[in-house]
Amino acid sequence: MTGRDDEVAVIDRVLTTTHVWAVVGCSPDPRRDSHGVAAFLQANGYRVVPVHPGVDEILGEPCYPTLASVPTSVGVEVVDVFRRSSEAGTHVDEAVAVGAKAVWLQLGVVDEAAAGRARAAGLDVVMDRCPRIELPRLRRR
Numbered sequence: 001m002t003g004r005d006d007e008v009a010v011i012d013r014v015l016t017t018t019h020v021w022a023v024v025g026c027s028p029d030p031r032r033d034s035h036g037v038a039a040f041l042q043a044n045g046y047r048v049v050p051v052h053p054g055v056d057e058i059l060g061e062p063c064y065p066t067l068a069s070v071p072t073s074v075g076v077e078v079v080d081v082f083r084r085s086s087e088a089g090t091h092v093d094e095a096v097a098v099g100a101k102a103v104w105l106q107l108g109v110v111d112e113a114a115a116g117r118a119r120a121a122g123l124d125v126v127m128d129r130c131p132r133i134e135l136p137r138l139r140r141r
Contacts (some may be wrong), residue, residue, distance in 0.1 A: 011129065022076045023041075026052050037132050042061075047061075049061060076095075078103070082106050089111050089114035104126045107130045
C-alpha cells in the first residue's frame with residue numbers, strides 16, 4: 001500500500017466506523033467553517049459534541065469548555081480540531097487522554113509531532129483535511 005492509499009484507508013475508516021465527534025473550536029457563528037462542518041457532520045448522522053469555552057449550546061447540543069469536561073459517558077471517538085497548528089498539539093494530547101480513537105486536524109492544521117504522538121498512542125490521524133470534502137469523496141468511490 002502506498003502512502004496515499006494508506007491515508008485514504010485511514011480517512012475511510014474514521015468516517016465509516018465512528019459516530020461521535022467532538023469539534024474543538026466549534027463556533028456558534030453559522031458563518032464560520034467550524035460551525036458549517038459540525039452541521040454537515042450532524043446532518044450526515046454523526047453526533048457532534050461542540051467544544052468551545054463560554055458557550056452553552058451549539059446546533060442543539062450542549063457545548064463544553066474543554067475536551068476534558070466532556071463526560072466519558074458521551075463516548076467521544078473522534079476529536080476534530082479547528083484551532084491553529086500551534087495549538088493543535090494540546091488538543092491532540094487531550095484526545096489521547098480522553099480515549100478517542102482518532103484525531104482529525106482540519107484544513108491548514110498541521111502538527112507532525114502531535115500526529116506522531118497520537119499514532120504512537122494507537123489513534124488514527126487525519127491531518128490537513130476536511131470531512132465535508134472527504135465524506136462525499138468516500139461516497140463516490
